[in-house]
Amino acid sequence: xxxxLSRNDECWCKSGKKYKQCHMMMEEKMRMFHDKGYAIPHxxxxxxxxxxxxxxxxxxxxxxxxDYISEKICVGMPTEDINRMVEEKTxxxxxxxxxxxxxxxxxxxxxxxxxxxxxxxxxxxIILEEGNIVNVDVSTIYGGYFSDSSRMxxxxxxxxxxxxxxxxxxxSIQVGLDHVKPWVKIGELGAAxxxxxxxxxxxxxxxxxxxxxxxxxxxxxFVSFVCPKNSGVLLVPGMVFTIExxxxxxxxxxxxxxxxxxxxxxxxxxxSAQWEVTVAVTETGYEVLxx
Ligand code: MF3
Ligand code: CO
Numbered sequence: 001x002x003x004x005l006s007r008n009d010e011c012w013c014k015s016g017k018k019y020k021q022c023h024m025m026m027e028e029k030m031r032m033f034h035d036k037g038y039a040i041p042h043x044x045x046x047x048x049x050x051x052x053x054x055x056x057x058x059x060x061x062x063x064x065x066x067d068y069i070s071e072k073i074c075v076g077m078p079t080e081d082i083n084r085m086v087e088e089k090t091x092x093x094x095x096x097x098x099x100x101x102x103x104x105x106x107x108x109x110x111x112x113x114x115x116x117x118x119x120x121x122x123x124x125x126i127i128l129e130e131g132n133i134v135n136v137d138v139s140t141i142y143g144g145y146f147s148d149s150s151r152m153x154x155x156x157x158x159x160x161x162x163x164x165x166x167x168x169x170x171x172s173i174q175v176g177l178d179h180v181k182p183w184v185k186i187g188e189l190g191a192a193x194x195x196x197x198x199x200x201x202x203x204x205x206x207x208x209x210x211x212x213x214x215x216x217x218x219x220x221x222f223v224s225f226v227c228p229k230n231s232g233v234l235l236v237p238g239m240v241f242t243i244e245x246x247x248x249x250x251x252x253x254x255x256x257x258x259x260x261x262x263x264x265x266x267x268x269x270x271x272s273a274q275w276e277v278t279v280a281v282t283e284t285g286y287e288v289l290x291x
Contacts, residue, residue, distance in 0.1 A: 007019060013043075013046075015050075030234065039232070041221070042220070045239055046237075051145070054214075055147055055213070055240055055278065055290075056290075058140050058145040058147035059290030062147040062149055063291065065090050065140065069136055073153050073155075075155050076129075077128050078127050078128075080124040083108050090140055096140070097109065098141050104261070109136060109137065111126070112272075113126065113134045114133060115269050115270060116135075118135070119262040119263055119264050133271060133273060134152070147289065149242075149278055150276035152275060162249075166273045168202065169197075169247040171196070172247060179192050180285065182235050184234075184235055185230060186223060186232035187227045187230060190224045190226065190231075197225075197247050203252035204245055207256075212239070214240045220233075221233045223244075240281075241279065243277050246272055247272065247273050249271045249272070254267060277290060
């Protein structure tokens with residue numbers, strides 16, 4: 001809360017409404033939590049209804065692209081083909097692939113196979129093989145708004161062990177969502193996911209996590225999936241962020257020394273899985289904007 005507005009001032013969110021008819025009540029409540037020692041989100045983390053509508057529309061494109069990939073992906077396909085399809089489909093639907101040229105990233109999508117944790121770069125030399133598990137992480141700019149989600153795909157006959165990793169990781173998204181509601185700390189959801197993964201015998205990557213999203217690709221807050229329950233920023237209506245835990249079959253340590261500057265792998269070479277959704281905090285709970 002930067003500027004103390006008067007009741008009759010125009011709200012900072014540009015709704016055109018008076019402050020008292022817009023964000024005032026919510027910010028008074030936030031101030032109460034602040035006084036009790038909570039970390040509260042700054043205004044940039046709180047989206048207006050119009051912005052959330054925009055992110056939802058962007059999300060529709062993101063989902064359509066992932067649906068398209070899920071129809072086409074198959075054993076024997078080079079991951080470069082996924083890149084081409086993501087680019088074509090996104091453009092056909094009027095969007096722009098967000099990863100392309102983002103901080104120098106060379107492709108339109110991330111494709112991470114088996115022990116690749118995230119940020120796998122599509123290549124004509126990486127051929128999807130029977131038994132692989134692969135994460136396809138799609139991010140879209142549409143109408144000026146960013147959306148972000150990813151899914152796992154099992155290529156042909158996948159071992160029961162790997163299938164379980166993929167399934168548990170998918171379930172962990174719902175475990176996280178169950179903790180998304182206003183006026184609790186964001187650490188609740190991260191701690192719940194961590195506990196769920198550990199109960200299932202898995203570990204969770206610490207260094208990389210979710211993020212605010214919508215106006216930019218990566219915004220505050222950082223969303224940890226390995227954190228104490230009683231930690232992190234207070235959730236309030238209008239916050240939009242990703243839930244995207246990276247869950248490892250073996251140990252949690254990762255290596256980030258690929259010469260390509262991007263691809264993250266498990267240190268022990270064991271498989272890793274990830275699903276990602278974009279979620280908005282509502283007055284009563286949450287709305288999944290992108291799955
Ligand atoms: N989509 C990834 C995320 O969930 C980010 C990829 S950034 C890229 O945050 F540049 F590597 F594409
Ligand atoms: Co993300």
